Amino acid sequence: MDLQKLADALIPDxxxxxxxxxxxxxxxxxxxxxxxxxxxxxxxxxxxHLGNLYVALANERIAHQSGGVFYLRIEDxxxxxxVEGAVExxxxxxxxxxxxxxxxxxxxxxxxxxxxxxxxxxxxAFAKDLIARNLAYPCFCTExxxxxxxxxxxxxxxxxxxxxxxxxxxxxxEKEIYENLRQGKPYVIRLKSQGNxxxxxxxxxxxxxxxxxxxxxxxxxxxxxxxIPTYHFAHAIDDHFMRTTLxxxxxxxxxxxxxxxELFKVLGFPLPRYGHNCSIQKLDGENRRKLSKRKDPxxxxxxxxxQGYPPLAVNEYMMTLLNSNFEEWRLKNPSAPYTEFKFSVNxxxxxxxxxxxxxxxxxxxxYFAAQxxxxxxxxxxxxxxxFGDTDEKLYFADEEYAEKVLALLxxxxxxxxxxxxACAVQAVELMSYFFGExxxxxxxxxxxxxxxxxxxxxxxxxxxxxxxxxxxxxKVKAVAAESGFAADMKAYKxxxxxxxxxxxxxxxxxRVAVTGRANTPDLYTIMQILGEKIVRARxxxxxx
Ligand code: GLU
Numbered sequence: 307m308d309l310q311k312l313a314d315a316l317i318p319d320x321x322x323x324x325x326x327x328x329x330x331x332x333x334x335x336x337x338x339x340x341x342x343x344x345x346x347x348x349x350x351x352x353x354x355h356l357g358n359l360y361v362a363l364a365n366e367r368i369a370h371q372s373g374g375v376f377y378l379r380i381e382d383x384x385x386x387x388x389v390e391g392a393v394e395x396x397x398x399x400x401x402x403x404x405x406x407x408x409x410x411x412x413x414x415x416x417x418x419x420x421x422x423x424x425x426x427x428x429x430x431a432f433a434k435d436l437i438a439r440n441l442a443y444p445c446f447c448t449e450x451x452x453x454x455x456x457x458x459x460x461x462x463x464x465x466x467x468x469x470x471x472x473x474x475x476x477x478x479x480e481k482e483i484y485e486n487l488r489q490g491k492p493y494v495i496r497l498k499s500q501g502n503x504x505x506x507x508x509x510x511x512x513x514x515x516x517x518x519x520x521x522x523x524x525x526x527x528x529x530x531x532x533x534i535p536t537y538h539f540a541h542a543i544d545d546h547f548m549r550t551t552l553x554x555x556x557x558x559x560x561x562x563x564x565x566x567x568e569l570f571k572v573l574g575f576p577l578p579r580y581g582h583n584c585s586i587q588k589l590d591g592e593n594r595r596k597l598s599k600r601k602d603p604x605x606x607x608x609x610x611x612x613q614g615y616p617p618l619a620v621n622e623y624m625m626t627l628l629n630s631n632f633e634e635w636r637l638k639n640p641s642a643p644y645t646e647f648k649f650s651v652n653x654x655x656x657x658x659x660x661x662x663x664x665x666x667x668x669x670x671x672x673y674f675a676a677q678x679x680x681x682x683x684x685x686x687x688x689x690x691x692x693f694g695d696t697d698e699k700l701y702f703a704d705e706e707y708a709e710k711v712l713a714l715l716x717x718x719x720x721x722x723x724x725x726x727x728a729c730a731v732q733a734v735e736l737m738s739y740f741f742g743e744x745x746x747x748x749x750x751x752x753x754x755x756x757x758x759x760x761x762x763x764x765x766x767x768x769x770x771x772x773x774x775x776x777x778x779x780x781k782v783k784a785v786a787a788e789s790g791f792a793a794d795m796k797a798y799k800x801x802x803x804x805x806x807x808x809x810x811x812x813x814x815x816x817r818v819a820v821t822g823r824a825n826t827p828d829l830y831t832i833m834q835i836l837g838e839k840i841v842r843a844r845x846x847x848x849x850x
Pocket of ligand 1: 345346348349381541554555556559
């Protein structure tokens with residue numbers, strides 16, 4: 307068969323460059339020895355998974371720590387999965403988490419374009435070359451025919467796929483091929499695999515260590531019927547010509563590794579190093595399972611933006627999952643940026659990383675506790691501008707007031723900083739009782755109505771906004787004594803049966819009346835921040 311003629315018939319494009327040209331267009335990168343070129347290659351599905359950040363951080367660290375290059379490639383070959391605005395979701399997520407790439411989609415770079423759809427000519431040039439070298443062929447099988455083969459293979463417990471005796475179109479005669487073309491039958495281009503599944507090779511995965519890889523014997527599709535490549539083919543061509551040195555990607559791709567090894571081989575490209583990263587899991591009852599896009603809101607990167615988690619805290623938590631010695635380093639270097647940690651591929655987990663939201667919350671709380679009220683104000687305001695409701699946006703209109711509130715909620719200037727919120731949603735919930743005349747009743751009173759009324763009325767009579775903290779407290783004590791509560795804790799402990807309660811209970815009643823909650827920071831300061839008018843209005847409405 308005249309293979310060049312066949313290649314021209316199957317891929318008739320007249321504007322393809324000779325494949326040798328691509329080595330000149332995308333020459334090896336001039337980098338120091340040991341510098342790694344890594345990438346993230348998300349598909350624009352509109353959904354960014356926590357796993358995307360996980361892989362992105364690892365790749366970013368590996369590249370930048372070694373003086374290499376980290377780039378972004380948009381893998382948009384799957385028309386069916388494409389969603390409007392999805393690339394923006396990728397950019398927004400990477401920006402929020404401060405994952406900086408050097409080259410890539412919408413940023414200049416010598417190795418672009420970085421959108422796969424814009425690289426169609428390159429893939430087609432190489433597919434054509436494979437056909438001419440008898441390493442690829444057209445397949446005219448219909449979906450129904452392939453389905454029939456699948457059923458037969460399942461029934462007979464045979465390996466699924468298009469290989470050996472099932473690779474029907476591999477053996478079409480020249481006459482049959484041209485007849486199919488004449489009839490206008492749609493076709494895909496398949497690899498003519500040279501592999502043998504009986505043969506196994508040792509393989510060193512940068513993360514999993516020594517593994518065994520079985521040779522590929524599948525005649526996988528390399529160009530789909532619309533002329534666009536599959537992931538496999540685009541991966542080999544792009545990672546070669548973008549000069550990736552280390553492919554860190556999700557372990558779901560491990561099963562495709564034999565195909566990729568064969569594709570690099572037939573294309574004549576040296577194989578990059580691979581590291582297959584374990585997936586993020588969570589405990590579901592007693593069982594571990596993969597963090598699921600469908601079941602777990604925290605699987606989505608949008609979740610962290612919408613809840614207002616500080617990006618650095620999320621990155622920090624990801625680092626603890628990525629490198630087993632990160633936490634030890636952090637203890638020794640409590641305030642160093644995480645980028646100073648020496649990230650190492652060898653220390654990446656071989657099996658699933660367990661995601662624990664309680665641990666993330668701890669890290670986020672500690673993060674906020676190391677910030678000033680001004681820094682937290684700026685962060686929360688930016689969050690509220692994008693995600694807050696109308697009331698929440700207003701919390702940040704008066705910066706001085708909001709910072710006073712935050713300083714109190716965060717325990718700024720106190721012996722120990724409070725760690726009460728892990729994200730903006732939690733912070734604004736705590737801030738809420740500082741705004742508006744009315745207050746939402748979050749907690750109940752522990753005393754009957756008439757006792758509450760008596761206490762509040764007694765307090766109203768003596769309350770003076772200009773009192774300092776100790777006179778204020780003396781008055782609360784006096785209210786306690788007057789209402790049958792112990793003003794003195796020692797006296798109460800000695801004979802609780804003599805009292806309705808103690809001064810702390812009285813303070814709690816006032817606290818619930820003024821803030822709607824039983825637990826808050828210092829009540830005197832809260833009243834000072836709220837101002838006399840609001841305090842009196844809330845006390846009055848509490849006994850109405
Ligand atoms: N587009 C693939 C994905 O989103 C990328 C896999 C890779 O990193 O090679 O899963």
